[in-house]
Amino acid sequence: MGLLLPILLTAGAPLRAEAPVSKEYQVKAVFLFNFAQFVQWPPKSFTSAGDPFYIGILGEDPFDAFLDETVKGEKVDGHPLVIRRYGNVEEATGCQILFISRSEAGRMADILSSLKGRNILTVADSGNFIENGGVVYFVTEGKKIHFKISLEAAKQAKLTISSQVLRLAQIAGPGKE
Amino acid sequence: MNLKDMPIRQKLMSVNLLTSSAVLLLTWASFIAYEFISLHRNMLQSYMTRAQIIAANSAAALAFQNQADAANVLDALKLDKRMNVACLYDDKGTVFAVYPADAPSATFPPAPGESGYRDGRLDIFEPVVQGDRKLGTVYLQANLSALTDRYAAYAWLALGVVTASFLLAYLLSRILQGQISRPILALAGTAKAISDHQDFSIRAEKLGKDETGSLTEAFNRMLSEIQDREQALRKSEERFRSLIENNQDGIAVSNSEGEALYVSPSLTRMLGRVESDFIGKSRKDLVHPDDLPLVADKMAETLRNPGKTIQARYRLKHQDGSWRWIDMTAINLIDNPAVGGIVRNIQDITEKLKMEEIVRLGEAQAIATIKDYAIFMLDPQGKILTWNAGAEHIKGYKASDIIGKSISVFYAPEDAAQSRPQELLQTAVRNGRVEDEGWRVRKDGSRFLADVVITALKNEKGELRGFIKIARDVTEIRKAQQELREKTQLLDSILRNIGDGVVVANEKGEFILFNQAAEKIVGLGPMAGGPDQWTEQYGVFRPDGKTPLPAAENPLAKAIRGESTNDMELVLKNHPNPNGIPISITGRPLKDEKGAIHGGVTVFHDMTERKKAEQAILQTNDFLNAVLENIPNMIFVKDAKELRFVNFNKAGEDLLGIKRGDMIGKNDYDFFPRGQADFFTAKDRSVLNEGKLLDIPEESIETKTLGPRILHTRKIPIRDKDGKSLYLLGISEDITEQKRQQELRTYTQALEVSNKELQDFVFIASHDLQEPLRKIQSFGEFLKEEYGGKLEATGKDYLDRMRSAATRMQILINDLLTLTRVTTKAKPFVPVDLSVVLRDVLSDLEVRISEKNAKVDVGPLPTLEADATQMRQLFQNLIGNALKFQKTGVPPEIKVEAETLEGSRPGERQYNLRVKDNGIGFDNKYADQIFKVFERLHGRDEYEGTGIGLAVCRKVVERHGGSISAEGIPGQGSVFTIVLPFQQGLKGGKA
Structure with missing residues (x-):
């Protein structure tokens, strides 16, 4: 039932006052960073202990520099966080988290099918994402941003998502809204 | 009350209770202190843990800014009543979620601080960390009501336990203090009783072995000593009193005036008086008037010399008026506080004085009449004063002749000239007495040897009053x-x-x-x-x-x-x-x-x-006797005159069966038949007459126990130095056994030769017989093959009979050869397992066994030393026989079994082997006959065979040092029993 509780976005201090990015994407950037903390990737995702942890953005970047600011100097299990921006999906196969921009909403099925079998936490806020095998889907209801998670997709990508996060999310499967 | 003056009982109780109370209080104080510390620490620990759990659970809520979830996590605290409030601060220290939901914000510290107890509550701050990122802080605030409740419970429990312990300590002290106080109180009671009643026979009771017990013991010992001493004192006093009262002597104690203070019963008895006659009376009433001055003198002397004994003899008046002489000894003990007077010891000597007078008179009379001794008195100058009968007798002077003369007259003139008499008297004065022996002269001038003693007589003051001289005539004695x-x-x-x-x-x-x-x-x-x-x-x-x-x-x-x-x-x-x-x-x-x-x-x-x-002679004799006795030959000695046995040795006793005692003194006629005795006697006589040794190589003798014996005897004459025969010595050797052995040897040799010849004959004969026989068989065969068709029926019959006879003869010869081979082809003995032998035999006979439908049952069989081939022959023959002599129509049943016969030594062990069958059997009167060569109980037509098989069996068994026997019941079966030794011994089999 906790999963159905609405997530209240604090109205408190903006992350960056001068940032041209909308508040919505500021929150989503922080959430992306948080997922890096609460999700476990299979060990084979990294070849060595010092490998960077890539957060990729496919298509148009809605975060501008905000995401770079958020992860600057941060590490996940010793891996330094690095942001990558990709024009097409073939380039994006090496990242751990991939945010698929609204600009790619029409090609969602193709993109996701080409990422099938990769250990990538796919995140999107548009298109038929979950139905096509996406993992985390941001839903905005008024001012609140919450997310749906497809356990099946996560399982296929061999990702382990913290139960604390699952407690906050709506669980969805493909073909299910 | 001061503790020092308290009775022991209370003192002990107080000490115990104070000690136990102090210990209890201290124990409880430290317990509560410990509890206080550990409760605080535990509570802190437990809330820290809780805060950590909440921090871990709220990490995502903080990270994803989900206040509702955070509140939900905090809400779990409502189960703990001690929780006051709780909240979550975000990473900036702003309150993010609270518990309870309606808690006013003023309740929470404005920013996270330090954990700890403060203002009657417990504050816990726990950071919320995800990875290495701090997401916020958990704050918990708990009230301390739990601790307060615990302290109240401890206080009540402490009060209860202390009270109960105190009561228990009081009860135990009450009971146990008796262990210490009781003996002391008992001792004190005893001491009081003794001092109250002055009774030292009372004893304190000992109640244990501790120091109090030792004290009681020492106290009792002290009492015993006091009692003993008191008793000794009483006894000594009684003894002393009894001594005085039972003394023959009278005892009196008087003061310095001479007045009696005490008189002993013996004194009153002595004078026939009563105590009152003395006490306070003057001495004048008792002392003889003539003795009063002496008594007064002595009294004065006594008073002058305290402690010195003063003696006096005087008379005291008896109740009956007579005077009693007494010897008094006084001692002044006035200064002695124990006595305080003059003590007098008074002895009645009246009777003693009377006796002394009689003795004095008797002595004088005796001296006068003594005859053997001259006893006379001399005055200081040596003049004779008295003269007794002895003096007159020895010296020859009458009293009237000699009294008043000097003793010099008794001495020889030469002695007198040298003043010998005076010398002697002077020596007597000097030494008190003198002895002398020397020649004296009698009145008639003859001399005699005198033994003289002169004693000087002195008065109390030592003045010489005279001499007494005693002389004796010792002339004869000395001679x-x-x-x-x-x-x-x-x-x-x-x-x-x-x-x-x-x-x-x-x-x-x-x-x-x-x-x-x-x-x-x-x-x-x-x-x-x-x-x-x-x-x-x-x-x-x-x-x-x-x-x-x-x-x-x-x-x-x-x-x-x-x-x-x-x-x-x-x-x-x-x-x-x-x-x-x-x-x-x-x-x-x-x-x-x-x-x-x-x-x-x-x-x-x-x-x-x-x-x-003597010893040397005895030893020689013993040696000869030993030789004689131990020699295995009979030795006898006969006297030459009557030829009676005079000696006969042990070997002779054993041979003749007659004891030596029965033999000696008798002759041959007493023991042997007349003819024999005549023979012996004749030989004896000839030996004695000719004086030469006779050797009789063989003579027969009939003995009692051993029957007829043959002796080799030598007879030897024993002669004196003149050549006259004294004895006949006979030495006989028993050669019976020797003779017998010799005969046996001769017989055996003859037997062996004959056996050998027989074997040779049989062997040669068999071989030589076989040659022509083979010809008969061969040509018979040719005849049958080539001319058989041309012969008529009768001719054929003759030919068949001839061939059959030849075959039988062949078998006969082979059997005979087998028989001789038992000894000629013998093999050495080796250990043979009879089971193996039987197996081989049965396999050889297999065809016949199955033809006859026979049953052969073989039991466990031993291994023994034997000739394996012959064992095989033995069993082959026996089992073959059993198969052969089958009852018509009845399948043979054969049984082979063994039985061990243990001897006393391993070498003596034997086996009983039995071969039983259910065949036609035989009559037991033929039991021996069947083992002989060519002996058959049945016709050839009935049962084939040569009649040699069992003879071979017997020969084999005998060669093995065993025996074979048979038993049969006609129509029912027979049993062959073979006894075989386990070992063949060293001699081995006969080749």
């Missing part, structure tokens, strides 16, 4: 003594110089004489001790040198008792003669003229040399 001395010296000289030991003892057993020879032989001189000690002192033994001679049998002791001993042999074995000396001793009693025994004498001499000689 006799001189003679005796000479005789004794002579006797001594004789005894010293003779070689025999001489010892004389008086009737008391004291040695009077022990001459030199005696000391030399015995090795010891005379010793005190008496007859009972002699055996031990001198080592007197019987001739065996081992049995001590009983004291009563000692020759000297017997002599003293009046018994004589003649040439008794004894051995003296003592320290100087450790090997023992044999002696011959003779003893005689010593008797005086009247026959009274007054001692005994023994004379003895050393027999060592004689004994040695």
